[in-house]
Amino acid sequence: MYYTSTRDKSIRISSAEAITKGISAEGGLFVPTEIPHITLDDIKRIGTLPYTGRAKEILKLYLTDFTEDELNYCVEGAYKKSSFSSEKIAPLYKISDKESILELWRGPTCAFKDMALQLLPYLLSVSASKTLKDTKIVILVATSGDTGKAALEGFKDVDNTQILVFYPVDGVSPMQKLQMTTQEGNNVSVCAIKGNFDDAQSGVKSIFTNSEIKKKFAENHLAFSSANSINIGRLVPQIVYYVYAYVKLLANEEISEGEKINVVVPTGNFGNILAAFYAKNMGLPIGKLVCASNENKVLYDFFSTGVYDRNREFKLTSSPSMDILISSNLERLIYRIAGGSAEANRSLMSQLKENGHYEITDSMKAQLDDFYGNYASEKETADTIKAIYEDTGYVIDTHTAVAAAVYKKYTDNSGDKTKTVIASTASPFKFTRSVMDAIDKAKYDSMTDFELVDELSKIANVAVPQAIEDIRTAPVIHNRVCDRTQMEETVRKILGV
Numbered sequence: 100m101y102y103t104s105t106r107d108k109s110i111r112i113s114s115a116e117a118i119t120k121g122i123s124a125e126g127g128l129f130v131p132t133e134i135p136h137i138t139l140d141d142i143k144r145i146g147t148l149p150y151t152g153r154a155k156e157i158l159k160l161y162l163t164d165f166t167e168d169e170l171n172y173c174v175e176g177a178y179k180k181s182s183f184s185s186e187k188i189a190p191l192y193k194i195s196d197k198e199s200i201l202e203l204w205r206g207p208t209c210a211f212k213d214m215a216l217q218l219l220p221y222l223l224s225v226s227a228s229k230t231l232k233d234t235k236i237v238i239l240v241a242t243s244g245d246t247g248k249a250a251l252e253g254f255k256d257v258d259n260t261q262i263l264v265f266y267p268v269d270g271v272s273p274m275q276k277l278q279m280t281t282q283e284g285n286n287v288s289v290c291a292i293k294g295n296f297d298d299a300q301s302g303v304k305s306i307f308t309n310s311e312i313k314k315k316f317a318e319n320h321l322a323f324s325s326a327n328s329i330n331i332g333r334l335v336p337q338i339v340y341y342v343y344a345y346v347k348l349l350a351n352e353e354i355s356e357g358e359k360i361n362v363v364v365p366t367g368n369f370g371n372i373l374a375a376f377y378a379k380n381m382g383l384p385i386g387k388l389v390c391a392s393n394e395n396k397v398l399y400d401f402f403s404t405g406v407y408d409r410n411r412e413f414k415l416t417s418s419p420s421m422d423i424l425i426s427s428n429l430e431r432l433i434y435r436i437a438g439g440s441a442e443a444n445r446s447l448m449s450q451l452k453e454n455g456h457y458e459i460t461d462s463m464k465a466q467l468d469d470f471y472g473n474y475a476s477e478k479e480t481a482d483t484i485k486a487i488y489e490d491t492g493y494v495i496d497t498h499t500a501v502a503a504a505v506y507k508k509y510t511d512n513s514g515d516k517t518k519t520v521i522a523s524t525a526s527p528f529k530f531t532r533s534v535m536d537a538i539d540k541a542k543y544d545s546m547t548d549f550e551l552v553d554e555l556s557k558i559a560n561v562a563v564p565q566a567i568e569d570i571r572t573a574p575v576i577h578n579r580v581c582d583r584t585q586m587e588e589t590v591r592k593i594l595g596v
């Protein structure tokens with residue numbers, strides 16, 4: 100299996116190289132040259148294995164340059180029972196006849212990012228040992244809240260790595276901010292930027308593709324890589340849990356062999372739903388891929404019109420991890436529906452960079468039938484949290500609520516009765532204020548953030564996650580704030596180059 104770039108067809112590299120580089124030098128994203136196939140028999144066989152076994156079976160199809168021993172080492176290290184609050188790793192919770200919630204937030208930072216970011220440091224260190232010698236890897240992260248913490252937790256004190264995280268100063272929840280500013284570890288730095296997530300993401304991308312800095316780094320035995328979902332090492336582990344959810348529904352006799360399921364994904368950078376799209380293309384019986392946006396509904400508009408247009412107001416919502424106007428991983432879908440044409444994709448991406456918008460052709464539009472896009476307003480999101488709590492006693496976070504609200508719009512419109520998996524991307528404890536406001540604002544308004552944590556634990560009848568307990572008393576270590584134009588300078592200062 101080889102990887103090429105969505106913007107340069109002459110590139111053909113191994114998975115280890117793609118993982119260490121993170122992003123291609125000309126700004127394209129790495130994609131496998133073909134998508135591997137699994138049969139129903141494979142799916143049934145994988146179904147008898149524990150989560151780690153399933154992960155190995157899927158990963159080895161994509162990371163063909165990794166040995167069996169290397170994969171074992173990576174997967175067993177990442178999905179340790181002690182790091183996850185459920186030994187199933189990603190349990191399914193049935194909330195109605197049709198709908199099950201896939202809890203992807205049982206990892207150490209309470210967000211779905213852990214599913215890939217617990218594994219990525221292992222993949223990266225094995226990859227680096229194959230492709231780079233005597234080089235320290237510098238992980239640059241732009242975060243809308245959850246990636247930052249999950250990457251810090253995954254990479255802290257990992258030999259030969261250093262990690263720098265940039266987050267939008269007013270664009271994350273109080274819990275997300277505390278999780279990052281209290282981070283320990285001898286190789287970690289955290290910096291708030293005066294700007295939004297898109298500013299952070301484009302700042303990081305431009306540092307990545309700046310050949311002068313790269314040269315300077317190489318002289319100092321440093322190399323950049325990315326822990327953002329542009330890294331193919333993030334995407335592959337995310338395919339695993341869709342396969343897992345399918346075999347689980349099969350085992351529970353919710354579906355019969357080969358029966359299709361729908362998948363609903365609260366979407367920001369288009370990484371999680373892209374993994375579901377890959378799973379479908381591998382042969383997993385998936386019907387619709389429901390792409391749920393919040394009020395930053397650039398993807399909804401794209402799916403309805405074929406026009407991607409980032410020229411609009413950036414809104415801060417109660418689902419901050421989805422407050423994104425430039426959805427990076429969409430590029431991998433564009434490349435695919437352009438028939439794998441790097442040229443066609445490159446031209447659209449330069450229009451995006453120059454004018455802030457592009458329109459796909461009719462033949463590309465015709466290939467988007469797998470997707471249904473819609474969005475939920477702030478009120479619809481809050482109403483959904485309240486309704487599900489009142490109906491079932493189960494409390495979901497704001498991001499998951501966007502997905503549940505959009506799913507309702509989808510079934511109201513289509514009457515589709517297909518069994519459905521809703522990806523639940525964060526624990527409600529990370530967004531306690533918004534969640535409790537949704538349930539009863541008058542009652543909870545005057546309480547402090549941590550009083551709300553205890554109250555949520557009471558009403559949902561679940562223990563406070565360890566990650567939240569940990570930040571209750573932890574001292575703030577990282578106070579750095581910089582202008583969005585000073586990111587490069589900040590990186591140089593921290594690394595002393």
Ligand SMILES: *Cc1c(COP(=O)(O)O)cnc(C)c1O
Nearest residue numbers: 245367368369370371420524525
């Ligand atoms: C990152 C994140 C998302 C968006 O996922 P993408 O892969 O960027 O589409 C949704 N919900 C939560 C809680 C997240 O942390």
